[in-house]
Amino acid sequence: MDQQKNGLSRREFIGNVSKIGGASAVLGVMGSIGLFTPGQANADSAKKDDDKTKKPGKNSSYMLLNVRLESGYQYENGQVVATETVLRNLQIDKGTITKILDPKTAYPKGIDCYDAKGMLLLPSFRDMHIHLDKTFYGGPWRAVRPTKNGIFDRIVEEQTLLPQLLPTAQERAEKLIGLILSYGSTYVRSHCNIDQTIGLKNLEKLKLALANYSDKISHEIVAFPQHGLLRSNVEGLIREAMQLGVTHVGGLDPTLVDADMEKSLNTMVQIAVDYKAGIDIHLHEGGETGIKAIRRLADLTEEAGLQGKVTVSHAFSLASLTTGADVEMADRLASLGISIASSVPIGKGVMPIPLLQKQKVNVMLGNDSITDHWSPFGIGDTLQKAHLAAQLYGWSSEYNLSRALALATGGIMPLDESGKQIWPKVGDAATAVLVPASCSAETVARLPERRAVLHKGTLASGALEVAKSK
Secondary structure, three states, rough: OOOOOOOHHHHHHHHHHHHHHHHHHHHHHHHHHHOOOOHHHHHHHHHHHOOOOOOOOOOOOOEEEEEEEEEEEEOOOOOEEEEEEEEEEEEEOOOOOEEEEEOEEEEOOOEEEEEOOOOEEEEEEEEEEEOOOOOOOOOOOOOOOOOOOHHHHHHHHHHHHHHHHHHHHHHHHHHHHHHHHOOOOOEEEEEEOOOEEEEEEEHHHHHHHOOOOOOOOEEEEEEEEOOOOOOOOOOHHHHHHHOOOEEEEEEEEOOOOOOOOHHHHHHHHHHHHHHOOOOEEEEOHHHHHHHHHHHHHHHHHHHOOOOOOOEEEHHHHHHHOOHHHEEEEEEHHHHOOOEEEEEOOOOOOOOOHHHHHHHOOOEEOOOEEOOOOOOOHHHHHHOHHHHHHHHHHHOOOHHHHHHHHHHHOOOOOOOEEEEOOOOOOOEEEEEEEEEEOOOOHHHHHHOOOOOOEEEEEEEEEEEOOEEEOO
């Protein structure tokens, strides 16, 4: 994905922060000030559901009629100025798209039919960094309490808070899953606390919640030592979590929190190797300390044969790299398949996401905290994170806005960089979102309502209206 094509230089996009200060200050609540909020829309959809709709399930066969698909770019003087679309009818059988038909082509009689009414079909979204196991969402409002010692005060706070949240942990996780589904995310990577305070209890609740939504969302779970892998002596508990089917080993600030970078990283990597699992480490450490940790993790990734299985979440230190060193680091990460998971933070340092993408580093987005004791601002919308990135990096053209969609979809795009239609194809999973928009660019810029969300053919959120008989 080459957003540098019509984008900004590193110096220009860093300077862009001051220009968007006022706008970005309200982005955390943008969903509530005029674009899409799921509350009333979902209520309206549920009302329609009672009398006009059915709900296609896991093994259904049905037609999705009058679907708008992107088909190419329009150019003027060599520049993309618009996106072309076509209407198509899709046949879906047992969660897979089996036919893509011109609306004039006959389709099987007696099959259930739903009318998309010209809405745009896009790949559904992925939230690749969230904490489903600890949230205030679904309960009383509660703002963040001030701290003097940052993360260490939060660790102390959790020793009291986690047992208080445990009785409602599954219920709130399920409500949070429902929220992110309403925004179009059908894939989630959730970090889950593994610590001496709560043991494996949060993991047990999280697994139950995800099991109740297994037909609507796919997931990964990171065993996350929030209180420090070494500092809280949880290697044994992490290993127990791996035996329960956790997909990734987590870690946390190996120098700042664990006070022994080498031992912390080696312990994390060894657990991953022992259980043939992935790695996703929280790395908040800035400057040279964070850079040193990333470089050492890269070396360990290569030595352990974990290429393509490692993610560095946050990675704030990358914002401090100088010109030249940033390209060198990005090339190293790309060569090892090390991903970066970001919530697109607004602050003193601007993450070099455009440069990482240019050098072919896999950049993933996540909401991180959703109204919890770390932050009250998360709204659960991965598309909104792509929207924020577009503002932050100056991606305002048709081409750059459309390419920004890849940040929300995990790289799946309707069009390739030259404008060739590559999604959906026959054989693809019917995992998608319907939006009242003309194209991807408008969707990223305007954040339209997610009218219907499909996961492998199942209606995961929203509503589909039954087509009128011909």
